[in-house]
Amino acid sequence: MAVGPSATVTAAGLQAPTAQDAAGAAWRRLGRLKWGVGGAVVFLVIVLSAVFAPVISPHDPLSVDIRHRMAPPAWMDGGTREHLLGTDQIGRDLLSRVIWGGRVSLLVGVTAVLLSATIGVLLGLTAGYFAGGADWSIMTVINVMLTFPFVLLALAVIAVLGPSVPNMIVVLGITGWPVYARVIRAETFALRERDFVVAARALGMSHARIIFGQILPNLISPIVVVATLQIAQVIILESFLSFLGLGVQPPTPAWGNMLGEGRVYMLNSWWIAAFPGLAIFVTTLVLNLMGNGLRDWLDPHMKL
């Protein structure tokens, strides 16, 4: 690579790229990804507000005050600065509940995704690397689980285990791994024929070292992209389960159960359901933008 500012003229008369050019190209690429970057920024804000919820939340999300129930947001008639987004049906501050609700949703989303990514990547690596019988059996399970709507599986297991946050994380984690496995398997297949892998085997490296040392590092991109997109999926699923009453139980605030409880009030105290719904929408949107942006940045030709 040429390092200096001057170009090197090659025999064919073409100019090799300079560092300035390389930087410029990267900057332009980032520019095309402005949506992804924007999404990432907003997501960061959401994460920070969830992490620092105890600090930034104006009220205790569980404190009930029935004398001030169903107060409208501050900018409407009857709203006060005390409760910027209004209060819910038993007087709890809505802004605080939305902030704390983000905590639960993000916690469930990230933990469930970590769980399913771990399982999925391990199984995908196994299937792709060892092929043969292991591959066939894992692929069959993947097919069985992928044909089935996520929703139904999650519902059925929750039915038996009972609704609670740990149960939900387990259920969403365990029903979500096939997506990773399929992608990782395909990528592993491609990678194991590559020179550096073949060479490593010839050198007598153990399978484990090859898988974790050589192959896995190359899979970071697809894993990250799929995981980002999956967090959004899991958050929507968790919201739906909570909306049905089968997820996070009240009074713990979660966007889904807030939406479900607020449904009756859509006609007069619409803010009770509108803001949690908006929160779900925005979070999912930025996660999708981020995920797409990541994919475009890391490897536009990734088959997802």
Place this chain on the structure above:
Amino acid sequence: MIRAAALGFALLVVAGLALPGEAPAQTKDDTIVYALQSDIDTWDPPGSVLREAIILGYQVFDHLAVRDLKTRKVIPNLATSWKTIDDTTWELKLRQGVKFHDGTPFTSKDVKATFDRVLDPAKKMIARGNHAKIKAVEIVDDYTVRFKTDGPYPLFVERLTAQVMESEKVIREKGDEWMQEHPVGTGPYKLVSWNRKQEHLLVRNDDYWGPKPYYKYVRIRIIPEQATQIAELLSGGVDIMKAVPPDQMDVINKSGAARTATSPILRTAFLQLDQAARGGPNPFTDKRVRIAANLAADQDAIIKHVLNGLGDRVATAVNPMAFGWDPALKPYKQDIPRAKKLLAEAGYPNGVDILFNEGPPTVEPGTQQTNDAIVADMTKVGFRVKRNYIGDNTVVVARAKEGKLGPMFNWSWGYYSVFDADAILYDIFKCGEFYAYYCNKELDDLIISGRSTLDQKKRTEVYVKAQKLLFDDAAYLYKWGLRGVWGISNRVEYSAPPDEVDRMFLVTPRKK
């Protein structure tokens, strides 16, 4: 591109053509639509405890006597007169010319068959407890019946309004299972079809002996979500709904499409606590825990702010409109420090975990909202309440009957529209009854003595004692007497019934 759109359109057309055909053609003008939140379990009224079953029973069946809604007195219906022969015998004369929907004439043998069936211990009918004082029914002639009671029975006439008359022929020939889905009564409407958990369709009985209903068809739609019920009311899909949450009343009244109507009703709400340990050992077997629960909730504030004043605080579960209610007994006042102390004394200094089973708000307006507030209050005292919402009323009552709904659940009682303290004490507080989760021998004795004398003064004394006992022992977590809230479409004329029975045969269109 055009092909794609065509493909999509074709799919839609196929979907549309494949739709099931409509039921018998009803138009908007000849049909009244009534919304229920939860379906009934059976069309055989004595076999169900659900208020919905009682209401639907009134459309299709008749009773020996009914309540006049204006005077609140009991007036003749299928029975034209009654008198006592002696302390334990009543004689009734029956109306002539009445026919069941299948054409058979109504006579005294139908009365006997109905009561024999309900009173038969082997059949385990829910309604048996209501009429347990009746020993036997004798036929004197085709239109005269005699009832023999087990000792003096002061509530005899009142309770005539709580039993529908069923056909002896049907009982004999068809049996219990058939009767659950095929009601054959003498009433103003007949059942056309029952699509379980979806909808019932009733059609006018043009041979009815009484005043004919205006609307030819009644569609009873089962709509589990209250939000959807209200949306349907406002958009014209439903004409009458009940148990409107009080905080939605202004939405309905401002809509221009419907209005609300309220009425004090003979129903009290309470949280039943499993003192009798029907579901196994639980914290509420300890009196101190029960009192702590009663001291936790600020019921007055809840009535004021959550129900917008639509509730009447009561000290126990006896409704102010019922005979025997003691106005001198004052209810528990919120006292969080004392409640915490009692909980600690009972052995729970760090609080206690409670499972709270909730059912759908089918008859109690604003249940979910008031439960939210009560639970929040109880949490302040140290009760860690885990809530379990059961959306289907048939499941709720099935579990309640089997003793599986404890340790705490939401319940209300409509007294079978019998305005007497006995109508709640017996079914809800007497040890061993289907829906009673309380067991106290002293109370049982009081209940028996209350229903065994015709002396109203004596009865009042007995019931005052009973209420004091229930209060001191904090049998359940007491709430309030309810006010019913109905949502009524502006295209019909209808008034809120104080006995909680929606009579579709009285609905008429609104004059423009």
Place this chain on the structure above:
Amino acid sequence: MRRYLVRQLVQLVVVILGISILAFSILHIIGDPVTLLLPQNAGKEEYARYKHLMGLDQPIWVQYWKFASSAIRGDFGKSWYGNAPAFHLVIDRMPPTIYLTLAGLGVALMISLPLGVLAALKRHSMVDTLCTLLAVAGQAMPIFWLGIMLIIIFAVRLRLLPASGYGTWQNFVMPAFCLGAFLAPLTMRLVRSGLIEVMNMEFIKTARAKGLGERIVVVKHAFRNACIPVVTVLGLQFGQLLGGAFITETVFAWPGVATLTVDSIRNQDFPVVQCAVVLLALIIVIVNALVDVLVGFIDPRIRAGA
């Protein structure tokens, strides 16, 4: 071709078996049906007696065999709260769900096909960016929220459509639109990327070089071939489509299998849940197999036995 079909059949059987094992194990291994059925204070002997009565004290594979063998005959046991065999309850509620799914698919196609083609043809233009943004936003929208909003706007405020219920074509409009909006974003992007890929292929360049009009190139050659991967993925998405139908049904109180399943889960009525899971899986698997066979016929590469 024969081998392809046989392979599909084998996969079908395996998947159905897998689902039935899954459905069975959910109740019998993770849960305990006896505790769920009995009153809370039932004693140990009552528990043991019930267990024996229900045949639950036998080894797990014997129980599974009994379950599977009766399931094949359509006997999934009696609903614990519904007074009817679980199978009948589920089958009765199938048609509304199927109709909704088809209607939703129709709406999705009506939206996504034109938009996807447009976006592919006018790649990187404003139109394309707009379509892509719409798709991303659409994928982020929780459809149960969309459903509630639709009801408020179109039923309550505008009084144009019924708020709930089933029976006339008006009842279909909002739920079908909701479900279609759920599926459309993904479909649109699939159509777009599939078409783009095909458009860059050799035979398209050949067709252009032959001097054929752009319209014919797109419609006759590109689109047809793009259909193959789209149909394949859509077919595989049938499961997800049903999942979307599930969510839509609960919002609109649609009398279909989804609301039945959710209610049964709330009531812990497990025979019905088991039956619904197995039957739905069966349908999904059959549809997938049919799609695979269909693709096998259309795609000349498979037809030729590649």
